[in-house]
Amino acid sequence: MFQLVWSDEDGVPAGDRGLAYGDGLFETLLVTGDRPYLLSYHLDRISRDAGRLAIPVARSELDRVCSQAVARYSSLYDSGNWVLKLTLTRGSGGRGYRPDPRAQPNLIISHSAAPAMTGPGGVVVDFSRITLTVNPLFAGIKSLNRLEQVMAARELRGEIFEVLMSNRDGHVLEGTRTNVFVRSGDVWITPPSATLAVAGVMRRHVLDRLHSAGHQVREAALQLEDLVGDRCQGVWLTNSVLGVVPVRNLAGHDLPVDQRLATIVGSPAILD
């Protein structure tokens, strides 16, 4: 079992390994009133990735705490949208980097207003100057080691909604807080999760929807040409709080914008 920290009541112990080493994970859930969106996707991911980091956590406890948190905070937002954040750390203790296998994890709960949603007209995106380095051991894990995303997010200026990061092989991987889908000919393409820094919950949900609607989907490395070449019929960003966001301009290239991916995926209200 973990130690629960309600961030509106308590600080985090200074010896917490989440702070010391980024030794933990987090999830940010969109909640409408008292209805969390994609809850099971989020809890599946954090449970699975806690296992990969050998942080013990019971899925049933996470479920219980989410219910508690929603009951506690939903009245602050009437029936509007808000964001529930779960931060799971390995807790305190150990000898330096070396964890104490008996350490009790901390689960820190916080909430915030939902960000402004984007309109259907699409967003402006650029390429980041920062190369993303992904250790296969942590690929896809929404860990607390996010300095690359922080430094890339400093490039967001003016109307630039997101920057896309590539690995050292030149493959386009993801945005700072979004995954990427491209429509190329008859096929949807998104990079494989084993190559990603963060494999988003919305990415997983979009893939499930595309598969169940019978679409052709390829999880494959994205080349620059896939995004700005002639075959590209559109680029979308996905994020569990922001939803499915079409890109209207990528690094100066105008792209076709339509709502087909949003329609396939459906809105939070429909899905919940």
Next chain:
Amino acid sequence: MFQLVWSDEDGVPAGDRGLAYGDGLFETLLVTGDRPYLLSYHLDRISRDAGRLAIPVARSELDRVCSQAVARYSSLYDSGNWVLKLTLTRGSGGRGYRPDPRAQPNLIISHSAAPAMTGPGGVVVDFSRITLTVNPLFAGIKSLNRLEQVMAARELRGEIFEVLMSNRDGHVLEGTRTNVFVRSGDVWITPPSATLAVAGVMRRHVLDRLHSAGHQVREAALQLEDLVGDRCQGVWLTNSVLGVVPVRNLAGHDLPVDQRLATIVGSPAILD
């Protein structure tokens, strides 16, 4: 100026970006009684690397806080060794990953007993199964993004004092908490800081000592052969708290052990 958090008095705000994203840096200083060891090396490094992360901090303020901290805690340890830890984070605020340029950094101060020192007979070391991936943007920075070191430190078992990590090109880079020096023929070799995850303060100090004593030093990629081949006359680990530690056995290979590097570098007492 930063907000000071004395960890024996206060917790860390749950919104701190050090916890959220590993958005910060740390230093651990060996202190004997009220005398911090390699203080200027530590404060030079954290000031320089804070600049690389665009976290504003005044070197003079860090100096002042270190004096305060030593005055506050030294009596707890009589004239013995202890460890002073500084954790500098970007503070709270911003929009997700994107920092608020007006955020006030937090400086968190904590202390602990010094670890047991190793004897002159040398330590047993193995190779880690975990590949180290270093983003050149953060090379050498002792940031709070340390999941690779945490997971590698889980491999430390029994008499294994340290594990050495290599990059995906097969170059041996460093231990979980130590840098590596090899004596090969007449030359000292250590990997270049631009390739390292953490470029230690003791590494810098050892390099300075070797140079000023007129030794031949090469900052170059370390191949496996450099460590276990015929030309290897010894391998040493360096860490600002543990000092200079000879390796007597590396992954089953016995290595010659002598005190020459420790002699060149001197003991903390001599150096201070």
